[in-house]
Amino acid sequence: xxxxxxxxxxxxxxxxxxxxxxxxxxxxxxxxxxxxxxxxxxxxxxxxxxxxxxxxxxxxxxxxxxxxxxxxxxxxxxxxxxxxxxxxxxxxxxxxxxxxxxxxxxxxxxxxxxxxxxxxxxxxxxxxxxxxxxxxxxxxxxxxxxxxxxxxxxxxxxxxxxxxxxxxxxxxxxxxxxxxxxxxxxxxxxxxxxxxxxxxxxxxxxxxxxxxxxxxxxxxxxxxxxxxxxxxxxxxxxxxxxxxxxxxxxxxxxxxxxxxxxxxxxxxxxxxxxxxxxxxxxxxxxxxxxxxxxxxxxxxxxxxxxxxxxxxxxxxxxxxxxxx
Amino acid sequence: xxxxxxxxxxxxxxxxxxxxxxxxxxxxxxxxxxxxxxxxxxxxxxxxxxxxxxxxxxxxxxxxxxxxxxxxxxxxxxxxxxxxxxxxxxxxxxxxxxxxxxxxxxxxxxxxxxxxxxxxxxxxxxxxxxxxxxxxxxxxxxxxxxxxxxxxxxxxxxxxxxxxxxxxxxxxxxxxxxxxxxxxxxxxxxxxxxxxxxxxxxxxxxxxxxxxxxxxxxxxxxxxxxxxxxxxxxxxxxxxxxxxxxxxxxxxxxxxxxxxxxxxxxxxxxxxxxxxxxxxxxxxxxxxxxxxxxxxxxxxxxxxxxxxxxxxxxxxxxxxxxxxxxxxxxxxxxxxxxxxxxxxxxxxxxxxxxxxxxxxxxxxxxxxxxxxxxxxxxxxxxxxxxxxxxxxxxxxxxxxxxxxxxxxxxxxxxxxxxxxxxxxxxxxxxxxxxxxxxxxxxxxxxxxxxxxxxxxxxxxxxxxxxxxxxxxxxxxxxxxxxxxxxxxxxxxxxx
Numbered sequence: 001x002x003x004x005x006x007x008x009x010x011x012x013x014x015x016x017x018x019x020x021x022x023x024x025x026x027x028x029x030x031x032x033x034x035x036x037x038x039x040x041x042x043x044x045x046x047x048x049x050x051x052x053x054x055x056x057x058x059x060x061x062x063x064x065x066x067x068x069x070x071x072x073x074x075x076x077x078x079x080x081x082x083x084x085x086x087x088x089x090x091x092x093x094x095x096x097x098x099x100x101x102x103x104x105x106x107x108x109x110x111x112x113x114x115x116x117x118x119x120x121x122x123x124x125x126x127x128x129x130x131x132x133x134x135x136x137x138x139x140x141x142x143x144x145x146x147x148x149x150x151x152x153x154x155x156x157x158x159x160x161x162x163x164x165x166x167x168x169x170x171x172x173x174x175x176x177x178x179x180x181x182x183x184x185x186x187x188x189x190x191x192x193x194x195x196x197x198x199x200x201x202x203x204x205x206x207x208x209x210x211x212x213x214x215x216x217x218x219x220x221x222x223x224x225x226x227x228x229x230x231x232x233x234x235x236x237x238x239x240x241x242x243x244x245x246x247x248x249x250x251x252x253x254x255x256x257x258x259x260x261x262x263x264x265x266x267x268x269x270x271x272x273x274x275x276x277x278x279x280x281x282x283x284x285x286x287x288x289x290x291x292x293x294x295x296x297x298x299x300x301x302x303x304x305x306x307x308x309x310x311x312x313x314x315x316x317x318x319x320x321x322x323x324x
Numbered sequence: 325x326x327x328x329x330x331x332x333x334x335x336x337x338x339x340x341x342x343x344x345x346x347x348x349x350x351x352x353x354x355x356x357x358x359x360x361x362x363x364x365x366x367x368x369x370x371x372x373x374x375x376x377x378x379x380x381x382x383x384x385x386x387x388x389x390x391x392x393x394x395x396x397x398x399x400x401x402x403x404x405x406x407x408x409x410x411x412x413x414x415x416x417x418x419x420x421x422x423x424x425x426x427x428x429x430x431x432x433x434x435x436x437x438x439x440x441x442x443x444x445x446x447x448x449x450x451x452x453x454x455x456x457x458x459x460x461x462x463x464x465x466x467x468x469x470x471x472x473x474x475x476x477x478x479x480x481x482x483x484x485x486x487x488x489x490x491x492x493x494x495x496x497x498x499x500x501x502x503x504x505x506x507x508x509x510x511x512x513x514x515x516x517x518x519x520x521x522x523x524x525x526x527x528x529x530x531x532x533x534x535x536x537x538x539x540x541x542x543x544x545x546x547x548x549x550x551x552x553x554x555x556x557x558x559x560x561x562x563x564x565x566x567x568x569x570x571x572x573x574x575x576x577x578x579x580x581x582x583x584x585x586x587x588x589x590x591x592x593x594x595x596x597x598x599x600x601x602x603x604x605x606x607x608x609x610x611x612x613x614x615x616x617x618x619x620x621x622x623x624x625x626x627x628x629x630x631x632x633x634x635x636x637x638x639x640x641x642x643x644x645x646x647x648x649x650x651x652x653x654x655x656x657x658x659x660x661x662x663x664x665x666x667x668x669x670x671x672x673x674x675x676x677x678x679x680x681x682x683x684x685x686x687x688x689x690x691x692x693x694x695x696x697x698x699x700x701x702x703x704x705x706x707x708x709x710x711x712x713x714x715x716x717x718x719x720x721x722x723x724x725x726x727x728x729x730x731x732x733x734x735x736x737x738x739x740x741x742x743x744x745x746x747x748x749x750x751x752x753x754x755x756x757x758x759x760x761x762x763x764x765x766x767x768x769x770x771x772x773x774x775x776x777x778x779x780x781x782x783x784x785x786x787x788x789x790x791x792x793x794x795x796x797x798x799x800x801x802x803x804x805x806x807x808x809x810x811x812x813x814x815x816x817x818x819x
Binding site for chain 2: 070157188196290
């Protein structure tokens with residue numbers, strides 16, 4: 001018992017010493033919370049960060065990934081919220097942190113946690129069948145305008161996600177009534193949407209580029225536009241929406257948030273670590289392998305970005321009638 | 325055909341190296357343990373392996389991950405058989421006859437047949453993977469929402485025939501299962517249904533929680549009265565993990581029938597091993613000359629789903645290898661790990677990385693052989709557990725059940741749910757309401773509803789869509805036939 005007490009005392013002392021000094025450093029194992037099951041984007045992000053931090057020796061403590069699935073991220077984020085002021089707890093995040101709140105699915109917002117960084121983005125693409133007559137997004141939306149019921153559009157895993165919202169935003173640009181579009185929802189996301197498009201059950205899909213890139217290259221389906229800000233060098237035959245005359249850049253980014261009430265020293269520590277991490281070869285190779293693009297923002301930039309995005313999404317969701 | 329054998333030769337030359345076989349062994353052992361522990365399934369096992377696979381070449385990595393996957397399929401039923409607690413979703417059906425066999429003092433035979441059936445299912449699945457991947461992948465693409473709904477309908481009708489006693493009670497159980505399946509976020513609209521502000525209910529009720537409640541914990545309740553009794557064990561048979569020839573003979577046809585069924589269900593996007601096992605169980609019960617023995621320790625009722633879930637795992641590799649898309653949660657994790665290693669998944673996987681694709685196929689056979697070697701001796705110490713008196717065994721079951729419940733979602737809220745379902749299960753058993761239709765309806769409810777609503781969206785609200793597609797019409801006709809058949813059989817039985 002005495003021993004235990006001594007250990008506890010030591011831990012407390014370390015914790016106090018850690019926060020009191022001007023330079024903060026993690027004093028125990030760093031926990032990366034993936035608020036989802038293994039296999040998804042958040043899980044992959046955590047495991048990639050874990051590998052980059054460990055291999056490049058950017059942190060002195062061990063890094064572990066903990067899966068806390070549930071509530072579209074809420075379970076993991078609430079767990080993080082409970083670790084007030086503890087800089088060793090980080091969690092993966094994405095637009096869902098904003099969307100879930102705006103759609104009334106969760107109470108938690110970015111203000112309840114400490115935004116640390118945006119790290120990577122995937123671009124969203126519109127794909128159609130290989131033998132489809134539509135070569136550009138304009139062709140597709142004109143077909144939808146003419147006869148919405150003849151163009152079922154595959155989306156998943158649920159309405160109100162990035163892919164869905166991006167499609168709605170495009171629809172608005174082309175003057176197509178959002179409610180008229182025939183969305184077919186696949187809870188299995190890419191794993192169900194790709195076979196559905198290959199089998200001709202849907203005529204188009206709005207989907208993460210990575211899910212259809214190889215299908216496009218193999219000539220099984222055709223990507224007719226991507227949401228990137230400039231032409232992607234691994235996809236030379238596809239134009240961005242902007243190049244097609246539509247003013248829309250839509251990143252599906254992922255990043256890292258920390259527990260609430262972190263000190264400036266703690267935030268600075270992670271800013272330094274992640275600024276270094278995104279420049280390492282390990283990180284660059286890993287994200288290239290996964291088909292991700294760099295989307296680094298430090299804590300201050302990311303906080304401002306979240307604020308602006310929240311306003312933008314709020315406006316969009318109200319316009320398309322998803323926000324009640 | 326020559327090309328296939330040539331490719332297979334490449335595959336075996338990749339897979340059969342001392343290094344790879346060592347990893348298959350390690351992966352298989354890890355998978356078996358993961359599968360045995362309730363709540364921890366193959367997806368978790370593969371995820372744990374990811375950091376270890378970093379240093380490997382891609383084919384060794386994939387072979388190792390496959391070994392974990394198959395290992396979990398082998399191990400999953402251990403707990404089902406021994407303590408009525410399914411290790412993972414694919415082992416639910418193994419409780420139906422596996423646990424009664426244990427109670428009848430046939431635990432050794434049950435463990436042995438489950439390992440053997442797993443091996444046979446896995447091997448047949450592998451053969452299908454080699455020779456039929458192309459045509460089957462094409463057939464699976466033709467399954468749209470309408471076909472999917474008809475398949476669900478068929479599976480549900482088949483399960484009604486699982487119901488013991490009153491048909492009405494079976495339908496009641498099924499309706500309750502459907503009602504439970506509607507709880508949570510509706511994927512099609514994003515609206516919360518029946519959560520009453522409880523955040524933990526947003527993702528719906530995990531059917532494994534229900535399962536652990538109504539089977540494992542409920543079993544403890546039922547045994548509270550007679551804690552001093554021991555299992556009906558023949559002291560000579562204990563420790564003997566083998567099946568007799570007459571027992572094995574009964575299982576041959578069920579295993580041969582269930583393997584192709586499981587394989588095909590595995591290929592379909594969004595279908596899991598749990599569905600394959602339920603369907604094979606229903607099929608065998610319908611075909612059996614002694615359906616009344618099912619649920620009371622019929623060995624073929626254990627062999628069929630065990631074969632089905634392993635061939636289903638092989639089937640789930642088809643979309644991964646041909647289209648580069650995951651057919652199950654576990655293959656999704658594998659895909660992620662492969663991408664980190666720089667392998668681009670997609671329709672070109674087979675042509676671009678033949679040594680990986682065929683190496684994996686070859687490793688399935690090697691893995692299955694190694695797993696039988698691991699699992700048969702492993703069963704001997706397990707059987708010894710039964711020597712424990714009930715008053716030791718029951719708390720053990722309770723502990724395992726709670727541990728498994730927590731592992732599912734790391735949520736203590738599930739403890740409340742699991743106890744609620746345990747009580748519900750106890751009431752059901754007193755009222756003689758059968759549980760399998762409820763469990764299946766809960767598992768299939770989401771897919772059934774979504775495929776129906778997606779069909780309605782596609783057809784602009786016309787039911788004609790189910791009758792305008794040949795696959796769909798066939799399945800509906802089969803559902804109708806099996807319903808009529810089972811009604812007639814019941815009537816005959818009653819007379």
